[in-house]
Amino acid sequence: MNTKEIGLYIHIPFCKSKCHYCDFNSLPGRELHIPQYFEALKKELQLYTTKAKNYSIKSIFIGGGTPSLADPEHITNIMYSCREHFNIKKNAEISIETNPGTLSFEKLAAYKSSGINRLSMGLQAWQSHILNYLGRIHSAEDFVENFNQARKAGFTNINADLIFGIPSQTMEEWRHTLTGVVNLGPEHLSCYSLKIEEGTVFGEKLKSGELNQIDDDIDREMYHSTIEILSTKGYNHYEISNFAKPGYECRHNLLYWKIDEYIGLGAGAHSYFEGNRYNNVCSIERYIAAIGQNEIPRENVQWIDKKDSISEFIILGLRVMDGISLSEFQAKFSEDIFDLFGTQIDKLSEAKLLELREGKLKLTSNGLDFANQVFVEFI
Amino acid sequence: MASERQKRIRNFCIIAHIDHGKSTLADRLLEKTGVLTEREMEDQVLDNMDIERERGITIKAQAVRMVYKAADGEEYVFNLIDTPGHVDFNYEVSRSLAACEGAVLVVDAAQGIEAQTLANVYLALEHNLEIMPVINKIDLPSAQPEVVKKEIEDVIGLDAGDAPLISAKNGINIEDVLANAVLKVPCPAGDEDAPLRALIFDSYYDSYKGVIVYIRVKEGKVKVGDSIKMMYTGKEFTVTEIGYMRPGTHFPTGELLAGEVGYIAASIKNVKDTRVGDTITLSDNPAKEPLPGYKKVNSMVFCGIYPADGSKYGDLRDALEKLQLNDAALSFEPESSVALGFGFRCGFLGLLHMEIIQERLEREYNLDLVTTAPSVIYKIIKTDGEVFDIDNPTNLPPVAEIERMEEPIVKATIMVPTEYVGNIMDLSQDRRGVYKDMKYIDEGRVMLTYEMPLNEIIYDFFDALKSRTKGYASFDYELLGYKESDLVKLDIVLNGDIVDALSFIVHREKAYTRGRRIAEKLKETIHKQQFEIPIQACIGGKIIARETVKAYRKDVLAKCYGGDITRKKKLLEKQKEGKKRMRQVGTVEIPQEAFMSVLKLD
Numbered sequence: 001m002n003t004k005e006i007g008l009y010i011h012i013p014f015c016k017s018k019c020h021y022c023d024f025n026s027l028p029g030r031e032l033h034i035p036q037y038f039e040a041l042k043k044e045l046q047l048y049t050t051k052a053k054n055y056s057i058k059s060i061f062i063g064g065g066t067p068s069l070a071d072p073e074h075i076t077n078i079m080y081s082c083r084e085h086f087n088i089k090k091n092a093e094i095s096i097e098t099n100p101g102t103l104s105f106e107k108l109a110a111y112k113s114s115g116i117n118r119l120s121m122g123l124q125a126w127q128s129h130i131l132n133y134l135g136r137i138h139s140a141e142d143f144v145e146n147f148n149q150a151r152k153a154g155f156t157n158i159n160a161d162l163i164f165g166i167p168s169q170t171m172e173e174w175r176h177t178l179t180g181v182v183n184l185g186p187e188h189l190s191c192y193s194l195k196i197e198e199g200t201v202f203g204e205k206l207k208s209g210e211l212n213q214i215d216d217d218i219d220r221e222m223y224h225s226t227i228e229i230l231s232t233k234g235y236n237h238y239e240i241s242n243f244a245k246p247g248y249e250c251r252h253n254l255l256y257w258k259i260d261e262y263i264g265l266g267a268g269a270h271s272y273f274e275g276n277r278y279n280n281v282c283s284i285e286r287y288i289a290a291i292g293q294n295e296i297p298r299e300n301v302q303w304i305d306k307k308d309s310i311s312e313f314i315i316l317g318l319r320v321m322d323g324i325s326l327s328e329f330q331a332k333f334s335e336d337i338f339d340l341f342g343t344q345i346d347k348l349s350e351a352k353l354l355e356l357r358e359g360k361l362k363l364t365s366n367g368l369d370f371a372n373q374v375f376v377e378f379i
Numbered sequence: 380m381a382s383e384r385q386k387r388i389r390n391f392c393i394i395a396h397i398d399h400g401k402s403t404l405a406d407r408l409l410e411k412t413g414v415l416t417e418r419e420m421e422d423q424v425l426d427n428m429d430i431e432r433e434r435g436i437t438i439k440a441q442a443v444r445m446v447y448k449a450a451d452g453e454e455y456v457f458n459l460i461d462t463p464g465h466v467d468f469n470y471e472v473s474r475s476l477a478a479c480e481g482a483v484l485v486v487d488a489a490q491g492i493e494a495q496t497l498a499n500v501y502l503a504l505e506h507n508l509e510i511m512p513v514i515n516k517i518d519l520p521s522a523q524p525e526v527v528k529k530e531i532e533d534v535i536g537l538d539a540g541d542a543p544l545i546s547a548k549n550g551i552n553i554e555d556v557l558a559n560a561v562l563k564v565p566c567p568a569g570d571e572d573a574p575l576r577a578l579i580f581d582s583y584y585d586s587y588k589g590v591i592v593y594i595r596v597k598e599g600k601v602k603v604g605d606s607i608k609m610m611y612t613g614k615e616f617t618v619t620e621i622g623y624m625r626p627g628t629h630f631p632t633g634e635l636l637a638g639e640v641g642y643i644a645a646s647i648k649n650v651k652d653t654r655v656g657d658t659i660t661l662s663d664n665p666a667k668e669p670l671p672g673y674k675k676v677n678s679m680v681f682c683g684i685y686p687a688d689g690s691k692y693g694d695l696r697d698a699l700e701k702l703q704l705n706d707a708a709l710s711f712e713p714e715s716s717v718a719l720g721f722g723f724r725c726g727f728l729g730l731l732h733m734e735i736i737q738e739r740l741e742r743e744y745n746l747d748l749v750t751t752a753p754s755v756i757y758k759i760i761k762t763d764g765e766v767f768d769i770d771n772p773t774n775l776p777p778v779a780e781i782e783r784m785e786e787p788i789v790k791a792t793i794m795v796p797t798e799y800v801g802n803i804m805d806l807s808q809d810r811r812g813v814y815k816d817m818k819y820i821d822e823g824r825v826m827l828t829y830e831m832p833l834n835e836i837i838y839d840f841f842d843a844l845k846s847r848t849k850g851y852a853s854f855d856y857e858l859l860g861y862k863e864s865d866l867v868k869l870d871i872v873l874n875g876d877i878v879d880a881l882s883f884i885v886h887r888e889k890a891y892t893r894g895r896r897i898a899e900k901l902k903e904t905i906h907k908q909q910f911e912i913p914i915q916a917c918i919g920g921k922i923i924a925r926e927t928v929k930a931y932r933k934d935v936l937a938k939c940y941g942g943d944i945t946r947k948k949k950l951l952e953k954q955k956e957g958k959k960r961m962r963q964v965g966t967v968e969i970p971q972e973a974f975m976s977v978l979k980l981d
Contacts, residue, residue: 009942193937216932223933241937256942270942277945300945312944315951351909370909371935376955379948 003087005058006273007255010041010078011266012067013284016102020135020201021163021194025268025282026065033284037267038074040291042081044265047296051274052086059093059252062116068098072110079114088115093251095120095159101138103146108153118250119150120159120188126177130166135201140180147184157248159188164226165219166194167211174222175229182233187248191226192241193219220369240319240368257316259309277302306333310340314378318354318371323362337361344377381568385638387453389564390595391511392460392475394503395485396493396853400515404485404547404556405443405461411553412445412457414625442478442581442593442640444623444630449561457560458623458640460580462499468728469857470676471708473502474580474656477672478595478640481509481564483556484537488514488522488544491530492820494794494855500535511563512542513556518549526821534820567638574666575599575607577635577643577659582650584704588620590647591629594659595640597670602634606662607645610669614652615662616645650707676708678726679787679858680733680837681754681770683714683880684740685722687747687960687971692721698744699723702736709736714771718880718964719749719974724771730837749962749971752883752978753837758785758861772882775868778919784866784884787833789856790815794826795848802847803827810835811886830859834884839979869894869923871901872915876965880974887918895924896980904973907931912967 014034015026060082067075075096082088095118096111103121111119125131126140143160150158160181164174181189196202196213205211227237235243239257242250255262264271267287270279278301281287290297304312310333317324329337338345345361348354353367353374367374395401441461448454462475476482482503486492503510512531514524524544531539543555577594585591601607601618608615622631623641635641647653655676658669686695699711710726727733733753740746756768759775760782769775791812795803800817804827807814812829819825836856844852869890871881885893894916901914905928916924936947961968 193933193935195937220932240935256944262942264942270945272942272944279943279945302945312948315948316944369933369935372951372954373909373934375951376958379951379955 003054003056004261005089006055006260007059007061007252007262008057008082008086009252009262009264009269009271010060010062010067010082011264011269012062012064012070013037013267013282014069015064015066016069016099016137017135018201020133021196022135023197023200023203024065027284030284031069033288034070034074036288037284038070038078040288041078041266043291043294044296045078045081045085047291047294048263049085056087056089057082057092058089059255060088060095061252062094062096064097066099066102067096068102068107072107072114075116076110076114079116083115093118093157095250095252097122098146099138100142100146103149105149105153108146108150108155112154117155118157118159119155120161120190121146121150121186122161123177123181124161124163125166125169125173126180127173130169130173134163134166144184147186157188158186159190159250160184160186162189162191163194164191164222165214167214169214169222171218171221171225175225178226178229182230182235187245188250189230189235189243190241191223191230191243193223223369224365238321240363240371254320257320259312259316271298272304275304277304309333310335311378314341315375318361318363318374321362323357323360326356326359326361341378348374348377381566381638382571384636385568386566388456388458388567388638389481389560390458390460390479390567390638390640391481391483391508391560391564392462392479393483393485394462394472394476394496394499395515396487396490396495396499399485399487399490399493399496400547401485402461404483404513404515404545404553405459407547407550407553408457408459408557409443409445409626410550411557412447414443414445442624442642443626444640447557447561450558455561456639457557460640468708468732469498469502470674470728471581471655472499473506473672474578476503476506476508477670478578478580479506479508480567481511481560483560484510484512484531485515485547486512486527486531488516488524488527489519491523491527491824492534492794493853494792494826495853497535497792497826498855498857500537509564510537511556511559512537512539514539514542514544515547517544518546518551530821534818534826569596569598569637571598571600571637573598573637574664575601575605575659575661576666576670577601578670579609579653579655579657579659581655582653582707584650585644588644588646590644590650590653592643592645592647592653592659593624593640594635594643596635596637598637598666599661600634600636601643601659601661607643607659608662608665609652609654610658610660610666611673612652612654612657614647616647616652618643618645620644650704654707676728678708678710678770679729679755679833680727681724681756682727682733683716683719683722683751683771684711684725684737685716685719685749685751685880687749689720691746694744695723695740695746695748698740698746699725701744702739706736708732716751716773716880718878718962718969719751720962722749726770730841749880749974750978751880751974754883755787755833755837757866757884760784772868772884773879775884783863785861786864786866788830788859788862789833789836790859791829791831791836791854791856792826793829793844793852793854794820794824795852796824797822799848799851800825800827803844803852806843806847807831810840811889831856832862832864832886833858834886835889842979867918869897870917871897872913872917872922873901873905873967873969874910874912874965876967878964878969881977890916890918891923893980894918897977898924898926900976900980901973902926902928904976905967905969908966908968910966 013026015028017028094116096116097120099122123143196206230243237243238249261272263273267284268282278298281297355364393401443459445457447457460475462472528539531537543552545552576598577596579592581593582590603618605618620631621643656673660666703709708728711723714724715721756770760766761780762782807829812831816828865887866884867887869885870877898914898916911930912928914926915922
């Protein structure tokens with residue numbers, strides 16, 4: 001039988017301490033829940049068993065929080081359960097998110113032997129004073145050590161997460177961070193411009209006036225020089241904030257951007273499955289309780305109709321530098337994109353935010369800075 | 380000669396400055412005469428509209444009948460007409476006064492005489508009303524009844540020796556007011572066998588009965604079934620219901636006679652057919668002459684009113700039509716603006732009237748509005764001799780075609796504690812006021828008179844006055860006439876395009892300061908866009924002020940986390956919603972707050 005290829009996202013909402021910019025569903029000080037939580041995850045996988053036979057899994061992403069905070073056996077077990085209930089493709093990309101300071105060679109080796117083949121490490125910055133300011137618990141040295149251990153453990157596909165546009169961060173410091181990490185030669189880099197979210201430590205400081213956001217001009221200078229520097233080092237800029245050596249583009253993220261379906265497991269995990277977008281409840285306790293009752297605690301279930309789907313396809317597709325292919329659009333929706341959005345496309349092309357090249361619609365270099373201005377036209 | 384029946388009627392109104400207790404006293408009188416029991420009382424029965432209660436002002440005239448048993452054992456019919464208290468409604472006030480023989484003048488024992496007290500007193504004297512001063516709020520610790528009595532005698536020239544000292548709020552000495560009314564207010568006269576002449580002093584639209592007209596029968600009588608004629612508009616109707624008013628209800632009696640106050644319903648569809656001040660007579664036995672004093676009220680202040688959401692244009696029109704049913708003084712006609720789309724140019728009696736209408740549109744009709752800067756009517760004399768009026772700066776012809784321009788001038792009366800005189804003089808001078816007079820009301824307060832262009836008052840004069848006198852100043856104005864003036868049109872240019880809704884006419888000497896303030900305000904309210912936006916204030920082609928909104932450099936969500944697409948879409952939807960509320964002029968998107976921000980520059 002020809003099965004549909006989807007992704008799995010597994011959320012681990014535990015962390016050692018909350019970073020000052022972080023508004024994700026993760027909490028420090030809940031380590032006692034970890035065993036129960038993994039039990040619940042296994043059970044949730046099991047609850048998908050009947051559906052699972054219609055699908056095959058092309059990527060798995062174990063994200064957080066800090067999944068590497070948990071005992072590696074939990075990860076190994078969950079990987080085992082995944083294989084037990086789902087048909088995982090042989091060449092599937094299987095990533096785990098980790099943080100320096102929570103890793104060891106043993107842990108890394110355990111991940112590797114459980115089938116995990118891609119490691120994502122949160123470095124964020126090279127300088128200790130910036131790491132402190134961000135509320136991180138590690139140093140650049142920790143990162144280097146863990147990175148080398150990962151290589152030794154056999155990981156040949158490693159990502160590092162970096163943040164720029166941090167208040168009072170200088171261009172020099174950012175360049176230094178980039179060179180530092182590039183010298184180690186990871187296959188993939190995610191470079192995010194800091195966004196200050198409400199309800200975070202930074203968000204509160206912004207409200208009280210204690211925090212001055214970095215000037216947009218500097219932020220953009222950092223961004224565009226990143227693109228330049230990384231391209232000379234052989235990294236391909238393939239999504240707004242993502243860079244990879246050829247062939248190492250993150251397939252799991254591409255799945256989001258190509259509006260493929262995925263099942264999210266765990267507290268607060270988001271799914272796009274069988275035409276619906278939904279998320280599980282965020283509360284760890286409520287999640288565990290519901291799963292205990294053999295029930296997946298879904299929230300915000302939203303049917304994605306054709307119109308939604310078209311707009312998601314464009315918005316997410318344009319995040320990818322390769323753009324959206326007109327013929328693919330036609331094939332997928334049996335519509336001509338120009339019939340639907342001709343005026344908008346003309347307007348955005350005239351504003352030099354969008355360009356049509358070789359049958360593909362993509363953001364211009366300028367459009368990268370004003371991507372939201374482009375996206376709103378397709379909402 | 381008054382008949383026996385008429386000898387037991389007293390028609391009077393209450394006049395006062397805002398907040399001196401007019402409506403509270405009216406409530407007490409109703410309570411004392413048993414029209415309402417204390418239990419039935421809702422505070423300030425005569426002020427029906429929320430806005431009236433909140434602002435403590437009366438917008439529409441109301442009338443109510445009560446019966447008072449005097450000390451002599453006789454029963455008297457009292458018709459109390461509650462008049463609008465603000466200068467904007469001066470004409471309405473004058474018609475209400477014309478329906479009365481007497482006026483109770485309420486003066487706050489702590490505040491003393493204020494600008495509107497005087498304006499109303501003079502109006503009452505013009506109508507030969509017997510004025511009975513009453514000193515209110517005597518329970519306040521700061522009350523100075525003797526000082527206020529002396530003020531009344533010195534400034535107005537009325538004998539205040541036996542003025543009742545009352546507290547309407549606490550019901551103290553209310554009986555004195557009623558007893559005084561019997562003694563002092565003349566009874567009405569008027570031959571009930573003469574041809575009908577009844578004065579319309581107010582009207583409102585009732586969705587069941589049509590227009591309800593409030594009248595004072597001066598001569599003759601009118602009953603159900605009579606065919607009546609409006610002597611100025613010439614419209615004829617048949618009376619379907621007639622009687623007198625009680626708070627919130629009508630009490631049909633079938634007939635009204637000379638000297639009485641009451642209402643008529645006659646299946647009238649439009650308040651425009653029942654103009655305040657018109658005279659009602661009988662179609663088959665008409666009076667020879669209408670009652671004196673009718674005039675058609677004209678709007679003095681104009682502004683553009685636009686729906687914030689362009690698709691609500693129809694709703695705005697419906698709301699204006701409904702308001703106009705009850706407010707013949709509100710005028711409006713469709714206009715369009717490059718910046719704001721389709722809306723209406725609305726005319727108002729004055730500033731308060733304008734504010735009230737805007738507030739009612741927003742509150743009662745749930746509309747989100749964008750209003751343009753208010754304008755007065757300017758007279759344009761063109762080089763070819765043509766003369767015409769404009770109430771919208773956009774309609775100003777090219778400078779080369781204008782010989783000269785004239786603007787309306789008002790007499791502004793400002794009462795203020797002496798310590799603020801300097802502040803007021805500075806402010807008035809700044810507003811191109813010409814000093815005319817200063818009179819001491821008592822040792823502590825003066826009355827300043829200025830001649831001032833109306834266009835200097837319509838912006839934020841009230842606010843400026845209040846902030847410079849800690850709220851102690853009171854202010855009143857009346858139109859004097861037109862005067863030639865060196866006026867220019869100030870345009871606001873955003874990234875090279877004139878924003879028509881922001882243009883206004885201003886005196887040449889004021890243009891620079893005003894232009895600079897507006898440019899600064901706009902810089903604060905216009906969001907950064909992808910390009911730098913020059914803001915220029917220009918007269919003709921000449922730039923007199925310039926600001927720049929720096930270009931923003933990024934608008935991108937860097938992270939798309941954990942497959943939470945929904946949140947991302949919501950953010951974009953919110954952004955799109957905000958964009959929809961923007962007004963596009965040329966390449967620049969202007970938030971609606973920007974249009975409002977330039978209205979208050981002080």
